[in-house]
Amino acid sequence: MAKRLTTYILIALVLGLIVGWVTNAAFGGSHPTPDQAATLATIAKWLGLITTIFLKLIKMIIAPLVFGTLVVGIAHMGDTGALGRVGLKSLGWFVCASLLSLTLGLILVHILQPGVGLNMPLPAVNAAADIDKSKFDAIQIIGHIFPSSIVDSMAQNDILQIVIFSVFFGVAITAVGERAAPLVTAAEALTKVMLQVTDYVMRFAPVAVFAAVANALVERGPEVIGKLGYFMLCVYVGLALLWLLLGLLAYLFIGGRALTLFRYVREPVLVAFSAASSEAAFPRTLEALDRFGVPPRISSFVLPLGYSFNLDGSMMYMTFASLFIAQAYGIHLDLGTQVAMLLTLMITSKGIAGVPRASLVVIAATLGQFKLPEAGLLLVLAVDHFLDMGRSATNVIGNAVAASVVARWEGGLETPAPAEIEPPHAPSHGLGGKH
Template identity: 50%
Template structure:
C-alpha cells in the first residue's frame, strides 16, 4: 500500500465507521442487541490490535538494545537518559498544569450537584485497589523476560533491554558483534512486518469506530459535547505548546516532523491506543533524520514515562469530579494533587485503562468518592482517542529534540557507524 494514501484511507475509515456505527445503533432494538452488533465489529478491531501488539515487544527490544550498544560509551547513555527524563518530568508538569487551569476556568462539573452520600454506595467499574507504590516498583522489574514479552510489558522490556544493551556494549567481541548484527536485522524484519500489518489499518480503524458508536450512539457526543469540546481545546493548547518548544530547538523542521507523524497520529486517535503507532512513529523519526541510536533509546522510555495526553486528562477528570460533587479544593490541595498525579502516573505502563485507574486511585486521597469515575467512564472512549494521539505527539517531539540536540552537542558521534567491532587478538595488537 502506498504510504501517502494510508492517512487518507484511515480518515475515510473513520467517517465510514461513524456512519455505519450510527446506522447500527439505530437499527438495534435494545442495548443488548447493540452490544452484540458491536461485538462483531470489535472482533475485527481486536484482531488488528493483536497484530500490532505482536510487533511491539521484539521491536522495542531490538531497537533499544542496538541503540544503547551503538552509543558505545556509558556517558552518552546517561547523558541522553538525563535529558530525556528532564524533558518528561517538565512536559508532565506542563500537561497537568494546562488541564488544571482549563478545568478551573470552564467549571464543566459545576451545576451537576451530585449527591456525595448517595454515590458512596454506587458500584465502581474500575479496580484501583492494587494500584500503589509497592506494586508499581515491583511491576517495573520483570520476573521473566519471556513473561514481559508475552504480556507486552513495555516498561519491563525497557529495563531488561537497558541491562542487555549495556552488557553488549561492554563485552565487545566476535560473538557480541554477531548478536548486534542479528538484532539490527531483527528490527528491519519487524519494520517490514509492520508494513504488512498496516495494510489492514483502515479496516481495523473502521471497526473500532463503528463498535464504539454502535453502543454509545451519537447522542452521547451531544450530551457530553461541551465537556469533550473543553478537553480537546486543552489538548489543542498543549499541542501548540509542544510544537512551540519544538520550534525553539528544531526551527522550521518541526513542521516537517508534524507531516511525518500524521500516519501514526491518526492510527493512535482512531484506535485509542498509542501502542499501535509505535512502529510507524519510529519510522517517521528515522525519515525525519533523528539519530537512530538515540531515538531507539528515547522513544521506548517515552512510552513509559512521557504520557502528556494522559496527564492532562487526569487533572481534568479529578477536578471535574470534585466540581460535580460540590467539593471545594484549595489551591494548595490542587497543587498537591498535581504533584501526586505526576508521580503516580509514571506507573501506568502496562495497566489496563491506565489513566482511569490513576484517577480512581487518586480520588480517595482528596476525600472524593471513587464512584465519581462513573461520570467520565461513559465517554472515556472519546477521551482516550485524544489522549493516545497527544501521547504520540509528545513522544515524537521529545525524541526528535533530544536526539538532534544530543548529536549537535557532541554527546553522540554523528560519524559513528553503530557497529560493534570485535576485540583485536593478541597477535594483531602486537
C-alpha cells in the first residue's frame, strides 16, 4: 500500500501540473479577460477547498497524536534524567543544523547572487508587504511557549505548547508510578486510534496533491515561475546541497543505514513537498521512523520538538530571501551585518511554527530591523508556494535525520521493518512493541 500510495501521489503531482497549466492557457493565459480571470479564480477556489479539507483532516490528527505518543514515550523512558538527556541532545543537534543551514545559504547566495542585476527602485518608506507581524515579538513569543490551557493549545494545534504540557504530564505519570498505569494504557490506545485515522486520511492524499498543484498554476500560470526562475533555481540548489550535507552527517553518525532512511521517509517527504506543508507529513513521518528502527520514546519526543526548533529548509529559505531582497535593491550589507541578520533569523524563528506563513513573518520583521524594505517580500511572494514545497520536504528530512541520530546516541537503532510494507492497523508505536 505504501509503495502504491507514493506512486499515486507522483501521478497526481504530474496531472496537477498538466491540468493547471492547460486550464490557465484555456482561459486566456497571462492576459485573461475580466470574465476569464473570474472563471479562473472560481476554479482556483474550488481546488483550494480540496487542499484545505485535506490539511484540516491532517491537523485534526496532530494534537492528540503528539500528546499520546509523547506521554507514552516519556512514561517508557522511566526517569526524568533520560528525558533531560534526550532533550539536551536534541536541542544541541537543532542548533547545529540551523547554523549549518544558515551558513550554507549565506555562502551560496554570495556565489550565485540571485538578486544582482534586478536594480529594483527603493519603495516608499511606509510601503509594506501586508504580512501580519503582530505575533512577532520576542517577549510574546517566549510567553506563548507555555500554555494556559491544554484545551486551547489543542484547539489551536500549537505543537510547542502541547509538547510542554505533555512533558509535564508524562513526568508526573512517571512520578506517580503504578497508580497512573491506566492513563498510560489510555494514551497508548489514543495513539493506536489516531494512527488508524491517519491511514484513512492518507488515502485522500493523491486527490489533495492534484488539487494543490493545479491550484498553484490555474490563476497565475507558468509565467510566474519564469519571472523569478533563477531565484527559485538557486533556492533549490541550496536545498539539494543541504539534503546532501544532512545525508553525510547522518552517515557519519548512523553509518550505512543513513542511505536506507531516505527510502523509509520518501512518502512523508513527497506528501510535504506536494502539499507544501510539513504538518501534513507529521503522522506518516512518525510511522516511518518507527519502521526504520527509531524507538518510539525517542521519535515521539524529538519529532514534535523539531517542528518548532529544527526547520532546516525554512532556515535556508529565509537566508536566501533576505539577502536576495538586499541584492535586488542594490543595498550593500557588510559581512558582520549579514551574520547578525542570520543569527537573528535563527533565534526569532524558533517557536513560531504555528504562525501562518511563519517564514515570511520572520523575514518581514527581520528586514525592518536591518533597514531593508519589507515591500521586497512582494518579489518572492508570487513564487512562495513553489519554494514552500521544497522547504517543507527539507524540514521533514531534517527532523527524520535528527530523530535517527539522537536514537543512535541513546543506545542505538532497532531492527527495521521492511520499508515497502504498509504499517499494520495496530501500529507498534508505544504499544508494547519497540521501546
